[in-house]
Amino acid sequence: VMTEVWRSVDEYFTGQLLAPDPVLDAALEANALGGLPTIDVSPAQGKLLHLLARSVGARRVLEVGTLGGYSTIWLARALPADGRLVTCELDPHHAEVARANLARAGLDAVVDVRVGPALDTLPTLDGPFDLAFIDADKASNAEYFRHALRLSRPGAMIVVDNVVRGGRVVEAGSDDPSIRGTREVTEVIAAEPRVEATIVQTVGAKGYDGFLLAVVN
Ligand code: SAM
16 A cells, blocks of 8 residues: 555656656666566656766766666766766676667767676776766675775765665565675675765655665765
């Protein structure tokens, strides 16, 4: 019952605050046609990422976990003409769909889709980045965070998605790799003097989850 309320509230505010967007709609259609899972951020969450990137004056953005590039489009649209976004994707088919979506969005010159395990790509990257969005396999979140921090400028923002997991994050003894990875990254961040962090629990069209937001000192 609550999920229906969350969904209709999401739809209400999305209808009020987000302009109709044929390019983003086309990306979601292409994802569905390509058989991609519907695990992109919601429209309201995508716009949050866009606004965060604008707020930090982002010129360079790092993303871990591209899928079909839905969040990538939101983030890349926050960049100036000479901005750059590097996004890491394991699955070549996801990357192919994303590249087509980004080309349709007119962002192929701004976005660099790197195919392969993110832990192979990240050590090859040079910073500094102004914002990092971590949204791939959750088991590796702590490693992704360490790379994002290494690649960040002071004042950069690091966003980790899906940290609440329907509330299951509090299950300390869980053997679910996603729960363990989420708890591990939280512990790493808690012990890391170079960042200040908080979390935002979210409900909406995508259920009950949350973002961890960290700012690099
Ligand atoms: N950020 C996307 C969005 O909101 O539109 C959603 C990303 S989806 C939740 C996670 C993606 O991470 C999937 O496309 C998956 O193939 C990719 N992935 C999984 N393991 C990975 C790895 N080791 N390296 C890079 N990408 C990985």
